[in-house]
Structures are given as C-alpha cells and as structure tokens.
Amino acid sequence: MSAVIETLGLRKVFGDHVAIESLDLNIERGDVFGLLGPNGAGKTTTIRMLTTLLAPSGGAARVCGFDVATQPSEVRRRIGYVMQTVAYRGLLTGRECVEIEAALYHLPRRDIPLRAEVVLEAVGMLPHADRRWTTYSGGMKKRLDLACGLLHWPEVLVLDEPSLGLDVQSRHNVWGYIRDRHVGGATVLLATNYLDEADRLCNKVAIIDRGSVVVQGSPSELKRAVGAEVVQVSTGEPERLRRAIEAERWVKKIIAGEHGDLHVYVEDASIALPAVMRLGLEHGINLKRMTYSQPSLDDVFLLHTGRELREVGAAS
Amino acid sequence: MTIEEVAQEERAPVDRAGTEGGDARGRWAQEVMALARRWWIELLRERLNLVFSILQPAIWLVFFGAGVERAIDAEVIGTDDYIGFMLAGVVTFTIVGNGISGAMPLLWDKETGYLDRLMSMPIARSSVIVSRFVFQVAQQTVQILLVVVVAFALGVRIATGPLGLAVILLTAALLTMSVTAAFSALAYAVPQHGTFFAVAGFVTLPLLFMSSAFVPLEAMPLWMEVVARVNPLTYAIEAMRTLVLDGWEARVATSLALLTLAGAACLALGTWQFRKQTGDRTQE
Numbered sequence: 001m002s003a004v005i006e007t008l009g010l011r012k013v014f015g016d017h018v019a020i021e022s023l024d025l026n027i028e029r030g031d032v033f034g035l036l037g038p039n040g041a042g043k044t045t046t047i048r049m050l051t052t053l054l055a056p057s058g059g060a061a062r063v064c065g066f067d068v069a070t071q072p073s074e075v076r077r078r079i080g081y082v083m084q085t086v087a088y089r090g091l092l093t094g095r096e097c098v099e100i101e102a103a104l105y106h107l108p109r110r111d112i113p114l115r116a117e118v119v120l121e122a123v124g125m126l127p128h129a130d131r132r133w134t135t136y137s138g139g140m141k142k143r144l145d146l147a148c149g150l151l152h153w154p155e156v157l158v159l160d161e162p163s164l165g166l167d168v169q170s171r172h173n174v175w176g177y178i179r180d181r182h183v184g185g186a187t188v189l190l191a192t193n194y195l196d197e198a199d200r201l202c203n204k205v206a207i208i209d210r211g212s213v214v215v216q217g218s219p220s221e222l223k224r225a226v227g228a229e230v231v232q233v234s235t236g237e238p239e240r241l242r243r244a245i246e247a248e249r250w251v252k253k254i255i256a257g258e259h260g261d262l263h264v265y266v267e268d269a270s271i272a273l274p275a276v277m278r279l280g281l282e283h284g285i286n287l288k289r290m291t292y293s294q295p296s297l298d299d300v301f302l303l304h305t306g307r308e309l310r311e312v313g314a315a316s
Numbered sequence: 317m318t319i320e321e322v323a324q325e326e327r328a329p330v331d332r333a334g335t336e337g338g339d340a341r342g343r344w345a346q347e348v349m350a351l352a353r354r355w356w357i358e359l360l361r362e363r364l365n366l367v368f369s370i371l372q373p374a375i376w377l378v379f380f381g382a383g384v385e386r387a388i389d390a391e392v393i394g395t396d397d398y399i400g401f402m403l404a405g406v407v408t409f410t411i412v413g414n415g416i417s418g419a420m421p422l423l424w425d426k427e428t429g430y431l432d433r434l435m436s437m438p439i440a441r442s443s444v445i446v447s448r449f450v451f452q453v454a455q456q457t458v459q460i461l462l463v464v465v466v467a468f469a470l471g472v473r474i475a476t477g478p479l480g481l482a483v484i485l486l487t488a489a490l491l492t493m494s495v496t497a498a499f500s501a502l503a504y505a506v507p508q509h510g511t512f513f514a515v516a517g518f519v520t521l522p523l524l525f526m527s528s529a530f531v532p533l534e535a536m537p538l539w540m541e542v543v544a545r546v547n548p549l550t551y552a553i554e555a556m557r558t559l560v561l562d563g564w565e566a567r568v569a570t571s572l573a574l575l576t577l578a579g580a581a582c583l584a585l586g587t588w589q590f591r592k593q594t595g596d597r598t599q600e
C-alpha cells in the first residue's frame with residue numbers, strides 16, 4: 001500500500017538479449033533501497049525503465065502510484081534522476097546548469113536563485129558555482145549532476161552509481177547527503193557496485209545478477225542468513241582441505257572462491273580458526289593465509305550465485 | 317538555511333507544479349525559454365562561432381554582388397539589380413546553413429547522454445525543438461538585418477520599405493520552422509553524427525540549386541522548374557524577392573500561406589521523429 005516503487009514481472013529484452021528477466025520489486029516510502037550487482041547485471045536498465053527512459057518489454061512498474069508506461073509525465077515530475085555517466089554540459093557554469101534545470105522543473109521563477117544555491121551548497125559545489133563546467137574535475141561534475149537531481153525535492157531520488165569516481169571525502173559527503181534526504185522523507189533507489197556503500201546506506205537491498213533478483217532483504221538479514229562468520233583460507237590444495245574439514249560439526253558450508261580460496265562459513269570463528277589450522281597440519285596441507293570476517297554482502301552474493309561479486313565485476 | 321528547512325518551507329512543490337491550475341502553456345513557455353537560454357549562453361561563449369555566423373551572410377552578399385554580377389545577364393533575371401535579386405537567395409542560404417549547424421547541439425545532447433537527463437524531466441517533448449527554433453529565429457534576425465544594411469550600402473532599396481523588411485523577417489522565420497524541424501528530425505533519426513553530416517551535405521546543395529535562389533523560375537529548364545515549384549525554399553525566396561524588387565503583390569500572401577503549411581508539416585514530422593527515435597523511450 002505504501003509502496004513507492006512497485007514492479008511486477010518487469011522485463012526488458014534488447015533484440016534477442018534478455019537484459020531483465022522478470023523483476024519484482026517493492027520499495028516502500030522512506031526506504032533507501034540498493035540495487036546491487038556486477039557489471040551488466042541490469043541495474044541501469046531497471047533504472048531507465050523506472051525513470052521512463054526505456055519502455056518495458058513486459059510486466060508493469062509503478063512509481064508513486066503512476067504507471068511508467070502510461071503516465072510518464074506524472075512519474076517524471078516525482079523523481080530526481082542522477083545518471084551513471086555525467087551529463088555533458090558544455091560551456092555553462094555550474095550555477096547556470098542548475099538554474100536552467102530548475103526552470104525545466106517549473107519552479108517559480110523567483111525561487112530559482114535561492115534553490116540553486118541550496119542544492120549547490122548541499123553537494124559542496126557552491127564555491128565553484130560560477131566556474132565553467134568544462135573546468136570541473138570528474139568528481140565535481142558528478143556532484144553537480146547530483147545537485148541537479150535534487151532541485152525539485154523529488155519524492156523519489158534515483159541514483160545510478162552515485163559515488164562512481166568520487167574521492168573518499170566526496171563519497172562520504174554524498175553518503176551523508178543521501179542519509180539526510182532519507183531523514184527528510186525521500187525514498188532513495190540507488191544502484192551500486194560498491195558493497196560497502198550498499199551496506200552503509202541501504203535498509204534494503206536486492207542483489208541482481210544476469211537480469212534477475214537473486215535475493216533481497218535488509219543487509220543484516222541477508223548477512224545473518226549467510227552464517228555467523230566466514231573463515232577464508234588460502235591454500236594450494238583447496239580440495240584436500242575441503243575434504244579434511246567438511247565433516248566437522250562447526251562447518252556450516254564451504255564454498256570455493258577464486259585463486260584456491262575456501263570460504264568456510266562457521267558459527268564461531270574463534271573456535272574454527274585453530275581447528276582449521278590443526279586439521280591442515282594433520283593432513284599435511286600447506287595453508288598460505290587465513291583470515292576471518294563478519295559476513296559481507298560479497299559473501300551473500302557468493303552464497304547465492306557461487307561467484308564472487310568483485311571477481312565478476314572485475315572480469316567483465 | 318539548510319536544505320531541509322527550505323524543503324519544509326516550500327511544501328510539496330510537486331503538487332503545486334503538477335496539479336494546480338492547468339497552466340500548461342505557462343510551463344511550456346518556461347521550458348522553451350530555459351532551453352533557449354542554454355543555447356544563447358553557449359553561442360555567446362563561442363566568440364569565433366558567433367562572429368563568423370553573424371558575418372557570413374553579409375560576406376556572401378558582397379561576394380556575389382562584386383564577383384558574379386558582371387557575369388549575369390539582366391535579361392535572364394529580369395532586373396538589373398542583381399544584389400537585390402540575390403538578397404533573398406543569400407537569406408535562404410543562411411537559413412539552410414543555420415539549420416545544419418543548429419541541429420548540432422541536439423546531436424551532441426543525444427551522443428553525450430544529456431538528452432536522457434532532459435527526457436527524465438517533466439518537459440513537453442516539443443520543447444527541445446521549439447527552443448532551437450526560437451533561438452535560430454533570434455540569431456538569424458540579427459544576421460538578416462546585417463545583410464540588409466550591407467545591401468543598402470551597396471545600393472539596394474527594399475521596394476516595400478520597413479514594413480516589407482518586417483514581412484521578410486517573418487518569411488524567414490516561417491522557413492526556419494521547416495528547416496529547423498527537418499534537420500532536428502534528421503539529427504534524432506541518425507545513429508551517429510557522421511550519418512547526419514553525410515545526409516545533410518547530400519541534400520543541401522540540390523535543395524538550394526533546385527530553388528529559385530540563384531536562377532529565376534522562368535529561366536529554368538522545365539524539369540528543374542517543376543522540382544523548384546514544390547520546394548518550400550522557392551516560396552520563401554519568391555516572397556522575399558517580390559518584397560525587395562517589386563512591392564506588395566498577392567503572390568506574397570500565397571507564398572506565406574504555403575510556407576506556414578510546410579512549417580507545420582515539418583514540425584509535426586520533427587516531433588514525431590523525436591519521439592520515435594530518442595531511444596525506445598516511453599511515449600507521452
């Protein structure tokens with residue numbers, strides 16, 4: 001009922017390539033919802049359908065109760081969309097870009113100068129407002145795009161990789177800003193490759209891979225489902241090590257990662273670590289490295305797809 | 317003031333912009349002016365582009381006047397005022413040239429992705445093309461006034477006076493509507509800017525030579541005259557030439573009416589292409 005973004009069997013086919021298989025999402029008012037997935041998973045395609053830039057090939061999507069296919073202008077009025085790639089803005093200054101877009105959102109003329117300052121300030125671009133766009137650095141251009149997406153206080157903020165290309169400082173500022181907007185009542189949909197970003201910001205995530213949702217829920221829920229903790233062992237003989245430890249009572253699950261790593265999901269790493277070491281010694285298996293961690297969203301992805309998100313991302 | 321305070325203060329701007337009083341025309345005007353402002357700023361910052369595009373038609377006129385006049389038979393063109401005869405041709409030449417260079421920002425927006433940003437905003441689909449039209453008309457009015465001043469210096473007197481000049485500007489604006497819309501449609505239809513320039517280059521010269529820009533209709537071979545008579549450029553040229561050389565005549569009104577029709581048709585075509593070709597975006 002309070003769903004702000006709702007999709008049912010949403011589907012997109014490019015020629016004979018199925019980019020989005022069938023997507024069911026339910027994003028509620030006030031959610032900061034993360035679309036997480038490797039390159040080519042279909043995040044941008046999903047977002048472009050929700051922002052009315054791509055016509056769905058099947059299924060339906062509603063934003064703020066309006067159908068993206070039949071009521072696109074109602075949808076456009078309510079969203080602020082920040083694209084994955086920065087938009088080229090030619091010879092204009094930052095302030096001019098923002099003011100022109102403010103007019104395109106039909107803000108009353110007398111409110112425009114103040115509004116422009118407020119959004120520029122929010123992303124830390126006010127000091128650079130009167131410089132030409134062409135003189136901005138990549139991160140500054142991205143922040144300007146972000147400012148433009150906020151102009152009309154959208155009910156729904158749609159961010160495609162908001163921190164791509166930003167330095168640590170700016171990333172933190174942008175995150176802070178997204179959190180503020182969230183507190184301010186906006187619903188945020190963000191697509192990202194960065195697990196830590198999703199983990200920090202989102203109260204819900206959907207992990208998508210090859211055009212379908214693999215799993216969705218809150219980050220902590222998903223991580224709990226992985227198991228309590230993960231011991232990552234690096235060895236030259238992962239198969240022998242697996243056989244040596246898989247029967248142990250404390251092992252919940254073992255998944256082979258790349259480069260001969262084993263991810264051992266256990267209840268309690270403080271017990272498992274010495275045990276793995278002991279079993280390795282007993283079987284004469286050379287252990288190169290051993291670390292343990294709280295499960296991350298990467299582990300969630302690995303658990304559900306058998307592949308590591310970072311590896312998939314780096315490979316394509 | 318923080319962003320949240322401002323947000324509190326201006327409650328739900330969305331509802332205000334969206335549902336309150338169907339002032340759709342006011343919103344549309346605001347969009348067109350905002351986009352036109354963007355084109356203006358860019359033009360003003362490209363000094364060389366500005367200087368050359370403003371001066372070019374005047375230079376053409378001088379070139380034709382000084383260079384070609386002697387080679388022309390006054391019998392053929394029906395007047396011994398060759399520069400006056402060429403004035404309409406040069407203005408038309410300029411409009412077509414502006415049509416091509418004027419579609420470039422649209423090609424850019426399409427290729428750099430800014431068009432996507434625009435399309436995600438609640439703007440009418442016609443605003444982009446219409447803003448180009450408004451911008452081009454303003455730009456070419458300056459160009460035409462300059463060309464007329466140069467022609468005046470070379471001894472041309474417009475037969476219909478200042479009011480005639482106003483009607484010439486109106487005629488030019490009507491032709492610009494066709495040309496801008498047609499080249500915008502082409503810009504959106506092509507997959508890449510290379511195709512745009514290939515097609516534009518291919519059609520432009522025939523379009524100009526198959527009009528009465530350089531040769532009066534009566535002096536053309538029959539087949540050429542037939543083509544020229546369905547070419548909208550011819551109507552604009554005939555109207556402007558009559559106003560310069562002959563005075564107020566009924567055929568000016570006929571030409572203007574036909575130009576208006578052609579303009580409306582091209583604008584419809586342009587908007588349709590725009591919707592169809594800007595990705596497979598959702599339609600309005």
Ligand SMILES: Nc1ncnc2c1ncn2[C@@H]1O[C@H](COP(=O)(O)OP(=O)(O)OP(=O)(O)O)[C@@H](O)[C@H]1O
Binds near residue numbers: 019040042043045
């Ligand atoms: N216009 C298009 N024509 C054909 N195929 C497309 C088009 N747009 C996207 N695709 C394909 O759809 C799939 C999903 O692409 P999409 O851009 O949505 O990925 P993504 O999840 O945003 O990836 P990234 O992390 O790299 O941004 C890819 O396989 C891509 O090649």
Ligand SMILES: [Mg+2]
Binds near residue numbers: 043044045160
């Ligand atoms: Mg993407």
